[in-house]
Amino acid sequence: MALPEQKQTATEARLSALSLPEGGCLMAARRAALSRVQTMGLPTRRDEYWKYTRPDTLVDAAVPTAEVFVSDEAPMFDEFDRLKIVFVDGVFDADASDDLTLEGVSVERLVELAAKDIHWATDLYGVLEARGQTPVERPLAALNSAFATDGVAIHVTGKPSKPISFIYKHLDANSDAILHHVVRVDAGAEATILENGPAAARFNHVMEIDIADTGTLHHVRAQGRDHERRAATHVFARLGTESVYKSFTLTVNGVLTRNDQVIEITGDDAVAHVAGACVGDGDFHHDDTVFITHDALNGESRQVFKKVLRNGATGVFQGKILVKEGAQKTDGYQISQSLLLDDDSQFLAKPELEIYADDVACSHGSTSGAIDEEALFYLRSRGVPVGEATDLLTLSFLAEAVEEIEDDAIADAIVNRLEGWMARRR
Amino acid sequence: MLEIKNLHVKLEEEEKQILKGVDLTVEAGKVHAIMGPNGAGKSTLSYVLSGRDGYEVTDGEAVLDGTDLLDAEPEERAAAGLFLAFQYPVEIPGVGNMTFLRTAMNAQRKARGEEELSAGDFLKLVREKAKSLKIDADMLKRPVNVGFSGGEKKRNEILQMAMLEPKMCILDETDSGLDVDAMKLVAEGVNALRDEGRGFLVITHYQRLLDHIKPDVVHIMADGRIVKTGGPELALEVENNGYADILAEVNA
Numbered sequence A: 001m002a003l004p005e006q007k008q009t010a011t012e013a014r015l016s017a018l019s020l021p022e023g024g025c026l027m028a029a030r031r032a033a034l035s036r037v038q039t040m041g042l043p044t045r046r047d048e049y050w051k052y053t054r055p056d057t058l059v060d061a062a063v064p065t066a067e068v069f070v071s072d073e074a075p076m077f078d079e080f081d082r083l084k085i086v087f088v089d090g091v092f093d094a095d096a097s098d099d100l101t102l103e104g105v106s107v108e109r110l111v112e113l114a115a116k117d118i119h120w121a122t123d124l125y126g127v128l129e130a131r132g133q134t135p136v137e138r139p140l141a142a143l144n145s146a147f148a149t150d151g152v153a154i155h156v157t158g159k160p161s162k163p164i165s166f167i168y169k170h171l172d173a174n175s176d177a178i179l180h181h182v183v184r185v186d187a188g189a190e191a192t193i194l195e196n197g198p199a200a201a202r203f204n205h206v207m208e209i210d211i212a213d214t215g216t217l218h219h220v221r222a223q224g225r226d227h228e229r230r231a232a233t234h235v236f237a238r239l240g241t242e243s244v245y246k247s248f249t250l251t252v253n254g255v256l257t258r259n260d261q262v263i264e265i266t267g268d269d270a271v272a273h274v275a276g277a278c279v280g281d282g283d284f285h286h287d288d289t290v291f292i293t294h295d296a297l298n299g300e301s302r303q304v305f306k307k308v309l310r311n312g313a314t315g316v317f318q319g320k321i322l323v324k325e326g327a328q329k330t331d332g333y334q335i336s337q338s339l340l341l342d343d344d345s346q347f348l349a350k351p352e353l354e355i356y357a358d359d360v361a362c363s364h365g366s367t368s369g370a371i372d373e374e375a376l377f378y379l380r381s382r383g384v385p386v387g388e389a390t391d392l393l394t395l396s397f398l399a400e401a402v403e404e405i406e407d408d409a410i411a412d413a414i415v416n417r418l419e420g421w422m423a424r425r426r
Numbered sequence B: 001m002l003e004i005k006n007l008h009v010k011l012e013e014e015e016k017q018i019l020k021g022v023d024l025t026v027e028a029g030k031v032h033a034i035m036g037p038n039g040a041g042k043s044t045l046s047y048v049l050s051g052r053d054g055y056e057v058t059d060g061e062a063v064l065d066g067t068d069l070l071d072a073e074p075e076e077r078a079a080a081g082l083f084l085a086f087q088y089p090v091e092i093p094g095v096g097n098m099t100f101l102r103t104a105m106n107a108q109r110k111a112r113g114e115e116e117l118s119a120g121d122f123l124k125l126v127r128e129k130a131k132s133l134k135i136d137a138d139m140l141k142r143p144v145n146v147g148f149s150g151g152e153k154k155r156n157e158i159l160q161m162a163m164l165e166p167k168m169c170i171l172d173e174t175d176s177g178l179d180v181d182a183m184k185l186v187a188e189g190v191n192a193l194r195d196e197g198r199g200f201l202v203i204t205h206y207q208r209l210l211d212h213i214k215p216d217v218v219h220i221m222a223d224g225r226i227v228k229t230g231g232p233e234l235a236l237e238v239e240n241n242g243y244a245d246i247l248a249e250v251n252a
C-alpha cells in the first residue's frame, strides 16, 4: 500500500540523509529494518499514537540545534561504583569508559560483534523491535535498527557485582545520535543497568532486552537536564517464565522526550514494572507511551507514571495493557497522574485496556490535579514555608513512582535530583 | 499575649459575615475556653488567626506578643509561636509523619535563627513525647494522619504541639471523638505544657474536657461574637442548661 504523499516525502528525505553502516553479521537485520521503515514510513501528526506529540523534529533530516548545557551539579550516579560505558554525542569513548570486563557479564561493542557471529545477539538485534511493530507501528525504532552507528551487546550470565552504567554526554550542539543496545539476561542471572545523560542534540535510542526464565533486570534511566535536547527512546523487552523486569525513568527538563516501552510477557509468573517521574516547565514536552502484552499465565505488570508540570509544560501518557486469550490470572495495574502547578500546563492521557481472558484483575486510573490546598495550609500552619511545603507535597506526589526503584541508594539519588530541580525553581 | 480586638471577618467568596466583632485577650500562663453553639464562628476564629485562605478580615486586629498576626503568612505566625490543633486534622498521603514533624521543627528553628535539631536528638525527643501520648512507632512511620482513627488524629495534633512547644496554643474541639482514656492522655499532654509563658485557647462543647484542663476563663461565643465571659462555673452552667438562658439574657 502506498504511503500518503507527505509521509513518503518526509521518509525519503530522512533516509537519503543516512547511510547503512557496514554491518557484518548484523547486515541482514539492518536491511530488514530499513525495509520496515520504507513500508511504514516515519511518523506524522496524523498517526494514532502521535496525536499529542509532534514527531517532525524527531523525523526531519536536519537536526534542530541544542545548545550544550553546562551544569554545576555532579553527574547523576557519579557516586556509585559501576561499570562505566561512555558515549559522547553517540560515539563510544574508550578512554572515558572502564575496561569492559566484569564477572557475570560480557559487554561488547556492536562493531566488534558484527565481525564475529555471536548467536544470541544476532538472534536479538532488530528482532524484538520487529515484534514490537504490531499492533502499533514504531518506525523510529526500525530506523534505529537500520542505521544505529554504535551500541553494545550485554550478556548477563551471572550476578555482576555492580551496575552496568551508560553515560551519554552531549558536547556538540548539532549532534544526531543513533544508538542501539541489545541485552540478554540468562536464566537465574541478575543485573542492574543505569543510563544517564542527554546524549546528543537529538537522540534516537533503542534497547532490546531478552530476559530468560528466572532472570532479573533492573533498569534505571535519568534523562539529562539539557533543556533543548530531543530524544526518542524505545525499550523492547521480552520476559520469560518467572523473570523480572523493573524499570524507572527520571526526566528532568527536555523540550521533547518520547519514551516508548514495549513489553511482552511470554512466560508464566513473570513480573514487569515500568515507572517514570518527570518534572519540567515552559516548553517541556514529555511523552510516555507504554504497551504491555500479557501472553502467559499469572503475569504481573505495573505502570506507574507521574508528571509534574509548570509554566505551560505538556505531559503525555499513552499506556496499554493487552491481555491475550488464555493469559489467565493476569494482574495488571496502571496509573498515570499529573500535578499541574499552574493553569497553563496540560496533561494528555490515553489509558487503554484490551482483555481477552476472563480471569484477570486489571485496573487503570489517570488523574490531573493541583497541589492540595488543605495539605499546604496544614504544613504552613506548622511553620513550613510555602515553597518548602509545596516541594514536600510535590515529592510525595512522585513517591509512588520512585518507590518502584528497588535499590534505596539509587532511589535516594533520584529524589536528590528532584529536590534540586524544585529548589532551583523556588 | 494574644490580643484580639473588634475582629470582623467575612467569607472571601460570598457576602457572609461570620465574625462580627470578637474581643478577646489571652494572657500568658492562662487557659481560656470558648464554648458556643454550632456555627457560632469558633473554628472560623481559629482559622483566621492561623491564616487560612478564604476569609476576609474587614475590621479589627489580632496581635501575638507584638506580631501582627493578620498581616503575616501562616508559616510566620507559626514561627511567632502560634499553634492550632485542627478540628479536622488533614491527611497527607506520601509524607511520613516523622518527616512532617522534623520538617516543621527545623523550619521553625531556622525562622528563629536557631540550629537544626540533629537526627538523633529529634528521634529521642519524638519517641519520648509519642510514648506519653501512647502513639506507637507504627503511627509515626505512616503518612500524616492517613488511616488514623479520629482519636489517633487528635493525639497526633497534641504530639505536634508537644514537639513544637508553641507560645500560644489553640485547640479546636480536640476532645471530640476521643474515648475517656484518650481524653485523659490529651489533657495530660496539655497540662504538661502549661507554664507561665504559654497561653491556651481551648474550644470545646463539653465540660468534661474542662474537668481535666482547668480553665481560668470561659467565654461563650454566639453568632460571631463573644457574648459572655466568666469563670469555670460558666462551663458548668452550659453543661446543665444549654445556651438558651445565656442567649436570652444577652439578647434581652
Ligand SMILES: Nc1ncnc2c1ncn2[C@@H]1O[C@H](COP(=O)(O)OP(=O)(O)OP(=O)(O)O)[C@@H](O)[C@H]1O
Residues within 6 Å of the ligand: B011, B018, B036, B037, B038, B039, B040, B041, B042, B043, B044, B045, B054
Ligand atoms: N468556607 C465556608 N463557606 C461557607 N460557609 C462557611 C465557611 N466557613 C464557615 N462558614 C460558616 O460560618 C459559620 C461559622 O462556622 P464555624 O465552623 O466557624 O462554626 P463553629 O463555631 O466552629 O461550629 P461547630 O461548633 O459546629 O464546630 C457557619 O455557619 C458555617 O457554615
Ligand SMILES: [Mg+2]
Residues within 6 Å of the ligand: B042, B043, B044, B087, B172, B173
Ligand atoms: Mg468548629
